[in-house]
Amino acid sequence: DIGDIIRGKDLYLGNQEEKVKLENNLKRIFKEIYDNLMEDLKKYPTKKVEAEKHYQDKNGGNFFKLREDWWTANRHTVWEAMTCDAHEGDKYFRATCSDSGDTKGSSVANHKCRCKKKDGTNDTNQVPTYFDYVPQYLR
Known part of the structure; x- marks a missing residue:
């Protein structure tokens, strides 16, 4: 399921190589989102420190908190995109x-x-x- 994939909670019982490839791609994407966020927050040092603390990544580049927040903020839009041709x-x-x-x-x-x-x-x-x-x- 897309939400589980984004948030890094998918059971993914398929091809292990594909799972690794997908996870690496998601790590890259959320690293870019994180870097862009930190760049945008340079003007707001207090908010930047809070965001760095909140999104502190202790799991090898997975950014699980950022992924969860991104999904919460975008899940309705993702559903609309998935069903736009329905x-x-x-x-x-x-x-x-x-x-x-x-x-x-x-x-x-x-x-x-x-x-x-x-x-x-x-x-x-x-x-x-x-x-x-x-x-x-x-x-």
């Missing part, structure tokens, strides 16, 4: 939305695989599930 009527595989209108429970995310906004507008930008925070072995 058509009206395409469904997510589980009943996860509460927009069925009958107030009897969940409905399947069938609005481009997204749930309708909670404010009732027709915009469909809601991620239908928070399974990415449930450990993989329980999904």
Whole structure:
């Protein structure tokens, strides 16, 4: 799952070589994000020190805290990108939305695989599930 991959928590039971290649690529990407953040914070020494302390990497370049924060900040956008070519009527595989209108429970995310906004507008930008925070072995 994409959230697990980004956050470095994927069980990845596939090809070990591919796993190493993917992890090395993610390390490189998040090192760049970290370096850019530190560069941007040069003007704000106190914030820079706080960020360095918060994102201190003791795990060989994995930047797990940064990856977690990045996922938290971007998970909705990632879902929108993944479903941008979905058509009206395409469904997510589980009943996860509460927009069925009958107030009897969940409905399947069938609005481009997204749930309708909670404010009732027709915009469909809601991620239908928070399974990415449930450990993989329980999904």
